[in-house]
Amino acid sequence: MSGLPKTLEKIIDSFSRLPGIGKKTAQRLGMYIMKMDNEFVSDFANALLEIENNIYSCSICNNFSDSETCSICSDPTRSSRMICIVENPSDIILFENTGFNGFFHVLGGLISPLDGVSPEDLSIKTLLDRINNIDEIILAIGTSIEGEATSLYLINLLKPFNIKISRLSQGLPVGGYLEYIDKATLEKSFLERVEIN
Amino acid sequence: MSGLPKTLEKIIDSFSRLPGIGKKTAQRLGMYIMKMDNEFVSDFANALLEIENNIYSCSICNNFSDSETCSICSDPTRSSRMICIVENPSDIILFENTGFNGFFHVLGGLISPLDGVSPEDLSIKTLLDRINNIDEIILAIGTSIEGEATSLYLINLLKPFNIKISRLSQGLPVGGYLEYIDKATLEKSFLERVEIN
Numbered sequence: 001m002s003g004l005p006k007t008l009e010k011i012i013d014s015f016s017r018l019p020g021i022g023k024k025t026a027q028r029l030g031m032y033i034m035k036m037d038n039e040f041v042s043d044f045a046n047a048l049l050e051i052e053n054n055i056y057s058c059s060i061c062n063n064f065s066d067s068e069t070c071s072i073c074s075d076p077t078r079s080s081r082m083i084c085i086v087e088n089p090s091d092i093i094l095f096e097n098t099g100f101n102g103f104f105h106v107l108g109g110l111i112s113p114l115d116g117v118s119p120e121d122l123s124i125k126t127l128l129d130r131i132n133n134i135d136e137i138i139l140a141i142g143t144s145i146e147g148e149a150t151s152l153y154l155i156n157l158l159k160p161f162n163i164k165i166s167r168l169s170q171g172l173p174v175g176g177y178l179e180y181i182d183k184a185t186l187e188k189s190f191l192e193r194v195e196i197n
Numbered sequence: 198m199s200g201l202p203k204t205l206e207k208i209i210d211s212f213s214r215l216p217g218i219g220k221k222t223a224q225r226l227g228m229y230i231m232k233m234d235n236e237f238v239s240d241f242a243n244a245l246l247e248i249e250n251n252i253y254s255c256s257i258c259n260n261f262s263d264s265e266t267c268s269i270c271s272d273p274t275r276s277s278r279m280i281c282i283v284e285n286p287s288d289i290i291l292f293e294n295t296g297f298n299g300f301f302h303v304l305g306g307l308i309s310p311l312d313g314v315s316p317e318d319l320s321i322k323t324l325l326d327r328i329n330n331i332d333e334i335i336l337a338i339g340t341s342i343e344g345e346a347t348s349l350y351l352i353n354l355l356k357p358f359n360i361k362i363s364r365l366s367q368g369l370p371v372g373g374y375l376e377y378i379d380k381a382t383l384e385k386s387f388l389e390r391v392e393i394n
Contacts, residue, residue, distance in 0.1 A: 003289050003301075005263040007247040014241035017233075018226050029215050031287040034261060036214075038249045044211035048242035050204040052235045064231060066202040090228040092200050104200075 008034065060130065062106035062123045064089045072096075072104060081135040085127070085154065087142065095140060102138075105130065110146035111153055117146075119153055131161055139167040205231065257327065259303035259320045261286045269301060278332040282324070282351065284339065292337060299335075302327065307343035308350055314343075316350055328358055336364040 004012070008030055016026035033041060057063070058070035065071070072078065072092070082102035084095055092104050107122040131137065137158060141147045151167060158165055171189030172181060181189075201209070205227055213223035230238060254260070255267035262268070269275065269289070279299035281292055289301050304319040328334065334355060338344040348364060355362055368386030369378060378386075 003260065003267065003269040003293050004286075005252050005261050005267075007244050007251050007263070008261055010240065010244040011248075014237070014244065017237065019229050020222065020225070025217065027287060027290060028217070031285070032216050033245070034248065034252065034286075040211070040214065041245050041248055043207065045242040045245035047204050047207040047211065048230070048238050048245070051208075051231065051238055054204050055202050055231065063200065064202050064205055066204070070200065070202075072200040088228070089201075089231075090224060093224060096200050 060126070061104050062089075062108055062126065063092055063104060077101075078103060081133060082138060083127075083130065083134050083136075084138045084140045086140050087147070087150075091140065103130075107141075107150065110141065110144070111150045112146045122150075124154075124157070128157075131158070131163060134163060136164040136166060139165065141167075143170060255303075257323070258301050259286075259305055259323065260289055260301060274298075275300060278330060279335060280324075280327065280331050280333075281335045281337045283337050284344070284347075288337065300327075304338075304347065307338065307341070307347045309343040309346070319347075321351075321354070325354075328355070328360060331360060333361040333363060336362065338364075340367060 011033060012026045012030035015021050015029045016023055021029070054066065056065050056068065058065040058073055059068050060073040061070060063070040063072060067074075078101055080100075080102035082100075083105050084100060084102060085105050085107060086092060086095070087107055087110055089106050092106070095104070105123070105127050107124070107127075109117050109122055111117055111119055111122070137154075139151045139154060141151050155165055169192065171185065171192060172178075178186070208230060209223045209227035211223075212218050212226045213220055218226070251263065253262050253265065255262040255270055256265050257270040258267060260267040260269060264271075275298055277297075277299035279297075280302050281297060281299055282302050282304060283289060283292070284304055284307055286303050289303070292301070302320070302324050304321070304324075306314050306319055308314055308316055308319070334351075336348045336351060338348050352362055366389065368382065368389060369375075375383070
């Protein structure tokens with residue numbers, strides 16, 4: 001028995017089910033919520049309640065969306081004829097922050113036979129529907145085994161369409177010291193060295 | 198522009214206003230919430246909405262409560278004639294976990310002239326109303342300057358009532374190595390050494 005009201009226990013329990021939040025942090029967050037103004041708390045709660053009815057998958061790119069097509073796919077200022085292929089909607093934020101002005105396509109996962117994820121489980125069919133007016137497809141997928149398998153699958157699939165396909169570069173991190181780089185990354189950065197003049 | 202639905206942006210913004218949660222963690226939590234089942238999310242949201250109307254301050258001890266008196270103050274199995282004085286309701290969880298079976302009193306803060314908190318701002322009057330049937334008062338307050346000032350104030354205030362007053366012991370942490378203990382704590386643990394036989 002914690003001596004806490006049931007409502008507060010439910011809030012603490014909810015926080016503790018989120019990733020990276022243990023029991024103690026959940027308690028701290030729950031207690032903090034109790035001190036916040038009611039307007040903030042009800043806004044937060046209402047936004048959570050809106051998820052079920054107000055958030056869809058974009059019918060074009062599979063991103064989270066307010067409406068049938070997301071704000072990126074329906075943005076007329078995006079003139080770029082590039083599609084950046086990502087695993088999850090959360091990856092889109094990362095590339096938006098780099099200033100990329102093209103479009104995205106969210107696969108919704110990576111090919112992983114061990115987890116029972118095959119190409120049919122990813123939104124690849126809708127990708128093929130889009131590539132008529134596109135000049136370049138950028139594979140912006142991580143370099144895990146599943147990521148590499150998915151990239152390879154997509155490269156083979158997209159080759160016949162005669163579109164430029166690129167992937168993210170691999171090598172040293174910006175601001176990184178050589179002695180802290182793992183061997184595989186160092187070899188890759190040597191192999192893919194860039195000519196300067 | 199993040200390319201995210203407004204609802205999701207609001208959720209991410211709400212998370213980022215909680216303590217210890219930065220922009221990136223808030224994004225991760227928001228994205229995770231999108232994948233959780235609707236029942237969990239609506240339970241969470243409804244618990245948040247219930248705070249305004251369902252959580253009160255216990256009229257006896259000032260703890261958070263479902264009703265006029267909290268579950269601890271109205272628990273008939275608590276026979277102990279001790280009151281443990283704490284700063285915040287969140288401290289109660291800590292002492293409940295130690296197996297303490299007495300009652301609590303939440304001050305709601307610590308005396309801090311620099312922050313404009315004087316004894317009148319703390320729930321001290323309601324404490325004095327309770328001490329007739331009590332054998333011992335335990336000052337379970339931290340040892341910051343504000344904590345020590347508050348303890349000192351309470352000790353002077355409670356002296357005339359002829360009740361046993363105690364405070365938490367200070368000294369080495371359990372499982373601690375001597376070389377990592379700060380000088381002030383070591384001196385304290387030396388001064389307050391405990392006789393063994």
